[in-house]
Amino acid sequence: MKGYIEERAVDIAKYIIEYNATVRQTAKQFGISKSTVHKDVTERLVQINPSLASQARVVLDLNKSERHIRGGLATKEKYLQKQQHCQVKY
Template sequence: MKGYIEERAVELANFIVENKATVRAAAKKFGISKSTVHKDVTERLLQINSALAEEAKAVLDKNKAERHIRGGLATKAKYKGSMEGKA
């Protein structure tokens, strides 16, 4: 594995753990795809730093379990804003 990929994987994991960030937020911050973030954190990082990989995976699993809640809140906010002008 190339050195910059290893560094990126560690930086991504640190960002996710420190900020409790989602895959989407990490991808946006680093300017890469969500699939690259996921592959770096779940596969490549295991070979580099397994303890950090476990921490990041815990955050990602928590975010995945809560995503339906965030989606519902986003939809609610969207329609609340569009309905205010019609009331």
């Protein structure tokens, strides 16, 4: 494996652990795709640093289990904003 890919995988895992970040947030931060983040953490990092991969996996699993809640909150916020905009308009 190329050195920069290994280094990126380690940096990604550290970022996820430090900021409790989602795959989407991490991908945006590093300017890469969500699938690359996922592959770096679940496949590449396991070979490089299994302990770090395990720690990152805990955060990713937690985020995955909570995503339906965040999605519902985002939808609720969207419609509250829409409702407030309509009330101000009329």
